[in-house]
Amino acid sequence: MQSWRQIYWGRTRKQFVDGLTDILKMTGADPPSRAPHTLFSFNSQEDLRMYATGCDADIGGNSTVNLDLDEASAPHTHIQTHNARTTHATAKFWGDMRLDVRPQYQGRVRGGYAAFRNKPRPTLFGDILDNIEFHEYLALRLRVSGDPITHNSYFVNLQTNGPITTDVWQHRLFFRKKNEWEDVFIPFRNFVRTNNGELSEIQLEMSPHLRSVGISLLGGNSAVSGKYQLNIDSIRIVNEEDAVSDLGNLA
Incomplete structure (x- = not known):
């Protein structure tokens, strides 16, 4: 298990090497890549250490939250x-x-x-941000289970490096299947700006530099309670030509 210092310097080293490689290869002169890109994976204990969880129990409520590695419900790979x-x-x-x-x-x-979200990713050169400028969709590979009444209360939450640090860009998660793996594609243009849990009257353009991605279950908004469970395999950025589910081909 790596210490936070090892993780910090590992990120810093990668940032330096990647930047130097870009300079030597003059990649800035190349057309921007539109290839699918994985932002976060959820396939090991090392992956899960990158995420923070929270729930209303932190402020006096009675909900519970867990983010564990599940080896019993893995999706098929390619x-x-x-x-x-x-x-x-x-x-x-x-x-x-x-x-x-x-x-x-x-x-x-x-x-x-x-809720859960990825933790900040600091380096000597500043926090790592993900550039989504040349991608149209956020793609999540998920499997929803638990009490069916909870299925319509999940949201995706994005934080960017925009000027208002308390802004969260939000979109509801809609599932087509129950207790089956599926790919959910959400256009970035459809996320709405919220602040302190409320929809903002003024809707600004979202910054293309992502600081964090998270998922929340907001039972309080719809008076929903019960046992919930959501399995997560990966979070990616893709374009329209890529926005098709691979899971259907694996049946």
């Missing part, structure tokens, strides 16, 4: 070995969504949320 498709572990975001709060906090706080 790799085949001896005519058998291999599988890999994924993350399991799960817990109990509760609307009630502890007695001493009644009337003072609102229950009903759980």
Whole structure:
């Protein structure tokens, strides 16, 4: 297990090497890449250490939140070995969504949320940001289960390097399947600006430099409670020509 210092200097070294390579290869003169790009994977304990979780229990509520490695519900990959498709572990975001709060906090706080997002990625040259300027869609490979009543209360949350640090760009997650893997594609243009949990009256253009990507379950917004579970395999950026599910070809 790497310490935070090893992770920090590893990121810094990679930033330096990548920047030097770009200079030597003069990649700035090349057309921008529109190829699909994986922002985050959820396939190992090392991957999961990059994420932070939170829920209303942090402020007096009774919900629970967990983000664990799940090796029992892995999706098929594209790799085949001896005519058998291999599988890999994924993350399991799960817990109990509760609307009630502890007695001493009644009337003072609102229950009903759980969330995770990637942690900041600092280096000697500043935080790592992901450039989405030349990609149209956020692509998430997911499998929703848990109580069906919770399925319509998931949201994707983006933070950028925009001028207002408390802004969160949000879009509801819509699922076509239950307890099956699927790819969900969300156009970046459809995300809306929120601040402090409320829709902002003024909708600005979203910065193309992503600081964090996260998923939340907002049961308090729709009076939804119950056991929730969402498995996550990857988060990518793609374009329209790539926005087709690969999972249908793996049945």
